[in-house]
Amino acid sequence: MNIILLTAEDLTGDTCAEIRDQRRCQHILSVHQAQVGERIRAGLLNGNMGSGIMTTLQPDLIIIEDLIFDEPPPPDLPLFLVMALPRPKMLKRVLQTVSTLGVKKLVLMNSYRVEKSYWQTPLLEPESIREHLILGLEQARDTQLPEVILEKRFKPFVEDRLPALIAQTRALVAHPYSETPCPTGLTEATSLAIGPEGGFIPWEIEQLEACGFEGVHLGKRIMRVETAVPFLLARLFH
Amino acid sequence: MNIILLTAEDLTGDTCAEIRDQRRCQHILSVHQAQVGERIRAGLLNGNMGSGIMTTLQPDLIIIEDLIFDEPPPPDLPLFLVMALPRPKMLKRVLQTVSTLGVKKLVLMNSYRVEKSYWQTPLLEPESIREHLILGLEQARDTQLPEVILEKRFKPFVEDRLPALIAQTRALVAHPYSETPCPTGLTEATSLAIGPEGGFIPWEIEQLEACGFEGVHLGKRIMRVETAVPFLLARLFH
Incomplete structure (x- = not known):
């Protein structure tokens, strides 16, 4: 998981998302070993890529704030x-x-x-x-x-x-x-x-x-x- | 398994081999669905490729005869x-x-x-x-x-x-x-x-x-x- 993909259902506001599924929570905690306050790479499914700041890190709830999606995804293969x-x-x-x-x-x-x-x-x-x-x-x-x-x-x-x-x-x-x-x-x-x-x-x-x-x-x-x-x-x- | 690989231990003569391990026997019988008398592609491990004729097809013994190894393997990647x-x-x-x-x-x-x-x-x-x-x-x-x-x-x-x-x-x-x-x-x-x-x-x-x-x-x-x-x-x- 080299980017956290967020769906419309994860978004709780224009710049805020909550992740509640075990797979992503566990990966962010145990593989990324993310810290509160850290800016982490994120992308919007079928949208742009960017980043956000981890503000809550719990096994069943991760909150990301200050999300910006300012980078286009890589080009498709034709x-x-x-x-x-x-x-x-x-x-x-x-x-x-x-x-x-x-x-x-x-x-x-x-x-x-x-x-x-x-x-x-x-x-x-x-x-x-x-x-x-x-x-x-x-x-x-x-x-x-x-x-x-x-x-x-x-x-x-x-x-x-x-x-x-x-x-x-x-x-x-x-x-x-x-x-x-x-x-x-x-x-x-x-x-x-x-x-x-x-x-x-x-x-x-x-x-x-x-x-x-x-x-x-x-x-x-x-x-x-x-x-x-x-x-x-x-x-x-x- | 697109070629039957034979080792020195499989050879019982210059042009004859016996296969006794379950993996290869099973594959030849069930995937290749080989028939007695059929000529099948075979190769000698670290040697040439060629073919031989199936003369015995049992779940624990396959005999290949009239083996010829007359084709070089494909070139290595440099x-x-x-x-x-x-x-x-x-x-x-x-x-x-x-x-x-x-x-x-x-x-x-x-x-x-x-x-x-x-x-x-x-x-x-x-x-x-x-x-x-x-x-x-x-x-x-x-x-x-x-x-x-x-x-x-x-x-x-x-x-x-x-x-x-x-x-x-x-x-x-x-x-x-x-x-x-x-x-x-x-x-x-x-x-x-x-x-x-x-x-x-x-x-x-x-x-x-x-x-x-x-x-x-x-x-x-x-x-x-x-x-x-x-x-x-x-x-x-x-």
Whole structure:
């Protein structure tokens, strides 16, 4: 937690906030080891970043006063990310990583190699998704919550909705058997599709190509999804 | 497991191997769903890659025959990595990721913000380190086991041993307060130091700079170590 993110519900006035949930209170007390009177970095969810002064530090109540939000959040990545739904254990980390890296729009979609049970995880509840996205923002020092869309059926999504989502972007799909190496130093708006463990099946690659995606590879090494995401994003934009 | 890694102990002849451990047997049976007579990708630990034919498939014994090892492993990354020891939960994944990405020499060192208890984890036993490195190789399709060195004291390591280790390399330290952005497209031998959560303390940065390291930053976003590793490696080399 490299920034304390405040929501509208935390604010008790224009320049004052009260934090009452255990997670943030505990973190501020035990990890930050904040002192009364100390000015600490804070941000307004979906707003600006800034700071405030700790005036009360209790295990179940932290009051921050003299809040100012005078700094814009870091720039977004110009990336729309489409991922095959990872298995639950990986999903948590992927949501945090995507949020940390500055992606603002993510579709989690079905694919042949996505096990049906993955769609049953409580991690896909909106509150749980939001929680992991916020952890990622707190890590990065960002305030802008990404949007996450769930698409449980591959074909209608790719045929009917994906074309509009990738319009005006350069659309790439990470595919180990592609001939084209992953481009670097992009500055234009980009869409990126990442398959499940084991990869997209050939029919899915055909569908994505028909939709306008270009296959790109990352070299000979096969990466887990949670490694491939930061690797691809670092390579695409710099 | 995108390649079956065989050790000298698995080989029962020049072209024949027996796998008896539960982890690999189970994976081959349940994930690969291999069939008797099928040719499957295999590699010799610290040797070449190739393939062999499954002739026996039992829960506790898999026999592979007609093994040929005719393909070199993918090229190493020209990188020597020095990391502050991450907390145990992250250490597992970091070892796998580093191994997947092709790093062949890794030092895990102490730093002011590394909690003493981290050095007590059984994950640092040589057998455990080896196990996680092998998982990373199996993921990547590589056969060359990285070397991991533990350095429990920062000062004598950085003063006495690190200078020789980074000789003839471009030495970089990831440091959010540096003015220099992380370089890209390197082809020369490179050394990279990555700090603990919370970063190196200023004295440690001074010591590393005195040793020949140049600070580089990754932009405004602060990443967890397990995200920073693939991100930095993707950016440095492409």
